[in-house]
Amino acid sequence: MAEIERESMEYDVVIVGAGPAGLSSAIRLKQINPELSVVVLEKGSEVGAHILSGAVLDPIGLNKLIPDWKEKGAPVTVPVEDDNFYMLGEAGKLKIPTWPMPPLMHNHGNYIVSMGNVCRWLAEQAEALEVEIFPGMSCSELVYGENGEVKGVIAGEFGKNPDGTAGDGYEPGMELHGKYVLLGEGVRGSLSKQVIAKYELDAHCDVQKYGLGMKELWEIDPAKHKPGSVTHTMGWPLGSHAGGGSFIYHLDNNQVYVGFVVHLGYENPYMNPYLAFQQFKHHPMVKDLLEGGKRVAYGARAISEGGWQSLPKLEFPGGALLGCAAGMVNVPRIKGNHNAMLSGIAAAEAVVEALAEDRAGDLGGAYDKAVRQGEIGKDLKPVRNVKPLWSKYGLMASLVGGGVDMWTNTFGFSALGTLKHGKTDAEATGEAKDHKPIDYPKPDGKLSFDRLTNVSFSFTNHEEHQPAHLTLKDASVPVDINLPTYAGPSQRYCPAGVYEFVKDDDGSDRFVINFQNCVHCKTCDIKDPRQNIVWTVPQGGDGPNYPNM
Known part of the structure; x- marks a missing residue:
């Protein structure tokens, strides 16, 4: 050429x-x-x-x-009024007091914003x-x-x-x-x-680590709206399947950000971060807040989580x-x-x-x-040891050990030194034979939604007559390796329904990339166990069009 x-x-x-x-x-x-x-x-x-x-x-x-x-009119107008931390069970919650937390964890002086x-x-x-x-x-x-x-x-x-x-x-x-x-x-x-x-x-x-953050913007009943309220949760519905948690932020105009983060270092290839997010909204605490409201927008984005040692x-x-x-x-x-x-x-x-x-x-x-x-x-x-403690030893070790380590670091030392992250998120993915499928409830269309419906609320558009911006290093890997070995995890880790395996008339499997759905989260580029998917840019202007997100 x-x-x-x-x-x-x-x-x-x-x-x-x-x-x-x-x-x-x-x-x-x-x-x-x-x-x-x-x-x-x-x-x-x-x-x-x-x-x-x-x-x-x-x-x-x-x-x-x-x-x-402030004088120049920055859209930074909703100060944080209260901080709430909860450990969730399937039907209950335990409030975690904020007073033992290091000062860096407090949100006083911060603002809820649309970035x-x-x-x-x-x-x-x-x-x-x-x-x-x-x-x-x-x-x-x-x-x-x-x-x-x-x-x-x-x-x-x-x-x-x-x-x-x-x-x-x-x-x-x-x-x-x-x-x-x-x-x-x-x-x-x-x-x-x-x-x-x-x-x-x-x-x-050290290796870089990542999370997948998913977020919905809701308009809720004014009687339930508390501008400046910040809530974070851990625990259900992730349990032992993955690390992560949620956030609920009350901004102005009766709007609330409801978000869910899943650490991408999980082992079970049957994990579906998107469906875990949808399941989370049926917890009584969240359900009570959202009932009577409406979802306005949806989006997803990877988050860098490696921190200090991964710079x-x-x-x-x-x-x-x-x-x-x-x-x-x-x-x-x-x-x-x-x-x-x-x-x-x-x-x-x-x-x-x-x-x-x-x-x-x-x-x-x-x-x-x-x-x-x-x-x-x-x-x-x-805070450099919080993430590796969580990845290696679980949530409680991170809460207790990480909390103590953050406190000692405020005085300039750490008994732990600097912990290593170990495997990349792709390498952490286990084989299907060593794990069990996870049963997620079907979205109800009121509080929880199927992926394709939610993607329409990201206002994503890609001109179809262009090269796919999602490419494979080896076109045989999805069907020949990822499907039999890892149960085809791309059809679950993608929060936009880009990837699917379909049966051809002869019964053979075929890997399909629906790049038009892509919300540019980059999860596939990170989590594919063989690092076979490469994310590149589509032509300019394509992708999501997030309002007030």
Whole structure:
């Protein structure tokens, strides 16, 4: 195939991803040096369309970036009024007191927000500083310089046929070059994966761990609404099948976020995170809250959970990893947006310093040091053992041992040192012969819903006449290996019904990928036991269109 000729545009800084990390970086760059040329590329149809988060926001990053955010009308208006923790049984609950918990676990001073709306507002602030923001622009490839450094990205390629050839209306996209390229793609970003592998950024860190977060937005009976109320639960219905828990956040306008997180290191291939989420809503405590209300929106997203010991090297020749592209979520706090913003700020400050010293493409370790020794490191390091304790020894060990370890870390030491995570989530998947199927109740269509119906509430759309953005390294693996050995786990771990096994007329099994359903959660890229599924970007603007999420 002949080499495609593309036009190019030159910038000082190219940022991939209009999430909290990318937008914070863009704003900080222009705050320090208004003369810098900065562009932000976003694959969603608009800024915020692909943002899915809990979210209770610790405003530390926002305070640092835009101290007068209240006066400027930031959509951060619902302060946390009360914290509730429960251990659930099938029909009952046990309230866990908050007073023994370390101060870092308390939500006083935090806000219940839609991070999608926060990002929309941040984009307005960035544009006021003359940052160029291009939504609907998927970054499909990296561009490398003469010395092997990242010098830009290819964005805006449209019109390919399903087989990858150029269609009648083919647009080759453009090369956007930057003295620095900052990747803020979020969890398991396709370009970030390539950069981590190429430059071996993870050579000296622990494996990354992940969770799958699913979330619904509900409008409930005003009599049951308590703005500022925050509830977290553990236990039922996951039990011994998987780690994880739920969140219920009351925002304004009689709306409630109901979410469920399943750690993807589970062994039983019959585990179905989506159906566990639907089952959870039938617990009496949740059922009483939601009855009489209506579900407004649904979405799902992977969460980086490796924490401190899983942070890769953050800098690479030509750029850096921001926020969840590297993995900066504080698992016990269930928060990462504040660290994403802080990382964007730190990267911007390192870039400005490097450009002033005419060090294009080389941050000299300044950004990496700022993350590890600054506020992000102080947030992640004290909680580093909670996740491995949970994965290896179960929920109670994590609650007790992790709680003690967090307390001792507030005084600067840990008897546990730094525990290792061990296996990747893909490697943790057990064989079907060693596990029993799990019986989930059928969704009732009132409180609980089948996957395809719920996916319609993510407002997902993919133009069908394009190459599938979900590809297989080996097309034989799903039927020849995953189905007989692991009972075809992709048909259960995907929260959008993308994957299914169907019987052909001759009785043989066939693997089907319904990429149009994909909500870009990246679970398949993470959990496939043979790491055979590769998630790449579809054409720009495709995917979910999350409202107020």
